[in-house]
Amino acid sequence: MTSIIFLISLLIGTVLGYFLRILIAKRSLQSLETKISQKLKEAQQKADEILKKAEREISQRERFLYKRRKELEEKTFEIEKKEKEIKEKRENLRKKEKELEEKERQVLEKLEKIAGIKKEEAKEKILSEIEREYQKEIKQKLEKLEKEGEEKFQKRAKEILTFAIQRLALPLTQELTTTTLFLPDPEIKGKIIGKEGRNIRTLEKLTGVEIILDEETPEVVSISGFDPIRRQIAKLALEKLIKDGRIQPVKIEEKVKEAEKEIKEQIKEAGERACLELGILGLDPKLVQLLGRLKFRTSFGQNVLLHSMEVALLAEAIANEIGADAKVCKIAGLLHDIGKALDQQVSGSHVQIGMKILEKFGVDKEIIDAMKSHHEEYPPESLEAVIVKVADQISGARPGARKETVEQYIKRLEDLERIATSFKGVEKAWVLEAGREIRVFVRAEEIDDFGAKKLAREIAKRIEEELKYPGMIKVTVIREYRVTEYAR
Numbered sequence: 001m002t003s004i005i006f007l008i009s010l011l012i013g014t015v016l017g018y019f020l021r022i023l024i025a026k027r028s029l030q031s032l033e034t035k036i037s038q039k040l041k042e043a044q045q046k047a048d049e050i051l052k053k054a055e056r057e058i059s060q061r062e063r064f065l066y067k068r069r070k071e072l073e074e075k076t077f078e079i080e081k082k083e084k085e086i087k088e089k090r091e092n093l094r095k096k097e098k099e100l101e102e103k104e105r106q107v108l109e110k111l112e113k114i115a116g117i118k119k120e121e122a123k124e125k126i127l128s129e130i131e132r133e134y135q136k137e138i139k140q141k142l143e144k145l146e147k148e149g150e151e152k153f154q155k156r157a158k159e160i161l162t163f164a165i166q167r168l169a170l171p172l173t174q175e176l177t178t179t180t181l182f183l184p185d186p187e188i189k190g191k192i193i194g195k196e197g198r199n200i201r202t203l204e205k206l207t208g209v210e211i212i213l214d215e216e217t218p219e220v221v222s223i224s225g226f227d228p229i230r231r232q233i234a235k236l237a238l239e240k241l242i243k244d245g246r247i248q249p250v251k252i253e254e255k256v257k258e259a260e261k262e263i264k265e266q267i268k269e270a271g272e273r274a275c276l277e278l279g280i281l282g283l284d285p286k287l288v289q290l291l292g293r294l295k296f297r298t299s300f301g302q303n304v305l306l307h308s309m310e311v312a313l314l315a316e317a318i319a320n321e322i323g324a325d326a327k328v329c330k331i332a333g334l335l336h337d338i339g340k341a342l343d344q345q346v347s348g349s350h351v352q353i354g355m356k357i358l359e360k361f362g363v364d365k366e367i368i369d370a371m372k373s374h375h376e377e378y379p380p381e382s383l384e385a386v387i388v389k390v391a392d393q394i395s396g397a398r399p400g401a402r403k404e405t406v407e408q409y410i411k412r413l414e415d416l417e418r419i420a421t422s423f424k425g426v427e428k429a430w431v432l433e434a435g436r437e438i439r440v441f442v443r444a445e446e447i448d449d450f451g452a453k454k455l456a457r458e459i460a461k462r463i464e465e466e467l468k469y470p471g472m473i474k475v476t477v478i479r480e481y482r483v484t485e486y487a488r
Contacts, residue, residue, distance in 0.1 A: 181221045181235050184242065189213050191247040192221065192238070202249045205441065205478075206256045207234040208430035225431070228296040232266075233259045267292035274305060278312050280331055284361040291334070293341040307395050308334050314391035315384075324383045325366075332370035332388045335363070351377050412467065419462050420475075423455060437474040438463075444481040452477045 183189065193200050193213065200211050209225035211234070223234045236259035241247045244255070271292030275283060283291075294305035312333035319326040339354030346353050351372055358368050370384040374392040413431045416438050420429035425446040430439050440459060442452060456477040463473055 210432040270295040290341040336371040
């Protein structure tokens, strides 16, 4: 019984609790709706205030713009009015000018009728009489003016050239035909020579130079050859071999290849440094590489790269003084001898080779025109061409710049190699003994022993026919057959 009463009480309590929660929830919902309604009302009031404020500002802005537009319309009207007045005045002036011209023509016609002579005839007659009367005086005056003008031009030209030369300060390196290497130990000479001279022969063959070991100067090795790039490769390879300590044919080949690679880098750096010092940017990297080769070329004993930089600076200075294109002059001056970088491998004058090189690398035509006339192969087509020619002559003609005999000597050595390499089957040729011997290396698979003897006679005959030289020239043809196999 008690448990039944408890269950009934629990059920009644649960039902009352459920209805009580519903009642509380309804009241909370009504309270929330009241709050939301209040918030909406406040938001609407704020929105109304913002709209009213915006409408006032827009109204003020419209009044301001209307006022500005009225002012602009008034000013435009005034300007148009003034333009119209100016146009009318201009028309009136034209009419008056025409009237004056007509009156002047009428007056002249009347004067011509009165005088019985035309205006042109009168003018010619007066001038003729003045010329006859003052002929001698006019002639003397003209001669004086011509003399004074010529003196002034010469003086100004000297000032410009002097100023250009004073601004230039480049060191000039004289590189001739011999490079010297000092040995840390005289006993190394024996290693350089090698057993039965095989080391020195290998080095001379690979580099194309002559290695001179003089007993009177045991600490010095002289490297002789007309090509400064070959001499530098030989010197660098020797230095590497001495440092390594192992001097043998295989090592010599290895070090010569390393030296050739390093010299290529030096050539690249030399070209880049020259452009950087002169402030010339944007040249093709391959053209800059060719420019760097000029570091190892000489012309009449004058270093060609330094000469080219000198011409560039001189040409720029002269152009600035007389109002020519200084940039064109500077670039043309730097590149005027670029053909000398390849004139030993390509036929033609260095000017023609240089023009082809510059055309290949897309250099501007005005620069090519400015550089091609420096040896008078082509007539100057511009003021810049004349300036580059003058700058080249200044650089080459100044005291101590060049040595004619050295250039002739080097030209003869180049001709010897050119003749030897022109024959079929020749791999390479080196001129040694200051031009008294030429060693010709042939491809063994193309020329046999009998052919080597015949080739030596033909080369000697060509040299006799084409070149002039003192004494005798020894022609040595070398045919080497090398077989390589690997043991694995």
